[in-house]
Amino acid sequence: AILSVYKGIALDASGQYESALSEFQKAAKNWPEYREPPIRMAVTYVRLGKxxxxxxxxxxxxLKLGSKSPVVWVALLEAFARKGDTKQAAAAMANLAGNDKDLAKRIGSKPGDWRNAVDKLTRKDLEFGLESELAYRPERTEPPKKKQSGD
Structure with missing residues (x-):
């Protein structure tokens, strides 16, 4: 899954967005708890106008994986702004500002600034490891079974 993410990042950086999406989707399918692929997919979909x-x-x-990455809020911000949903875009901006004030300032506070938010992401913003922990680890729902003698 990580190799697919790296390939996707390289493809995205070189403007090969459809191929990048294919790699991110492969990573998401092989490791559904991994936060990085859907974050990267959100950014790439914005670049494609999807x-x-x-x-x-x-x-x-x-919502499902509990991402705290500011990058995902930038993608959501632009997507909502482009769809004309200023209320959701403002909520995304509030979450972005709560996570990364400097990035929020760079994006801009006016709804007109939000329509090209993804373009304002730098290479540093998009470095691998958008999350400090790479995978979501849900709590166990049942205790591990004890080995019985003779196993």
Whole structure:
């Protein structure tokens, strides 16, 4: 899964967005708890103008996987702004500002600034490891079974 993410990052950086998405999707399928692929997918979908897909991927990263990455909020911010949903865009900006004030300042506080938010991401913003922990580890729902003698 990590190799697919690295390939996707390289493809995305060189403007090969459809190929990048394919790699991110492969990584997401092989390791569904991994936060990085849906964050990267959200950014790439925005670059392709596929805002509904960007919102779906961003929401998966945030709501299902608990992402705290400022980058996902940038992608959601632009996707909502491009769709004309200023209320959701403002909520994304508030979350971005709560996570990374400097990045929020660079993006800009006016709704007109939000329509090209992803373009304002730097190479440093997009470095690998958008999350401090790479995988979401849900709590065990049942205790591990004890080995019985003779096993």
């Amino acid at each position: 805002y509904d897909e960007a919102i779906e991927a961003g929401n998966r990263a945030v």
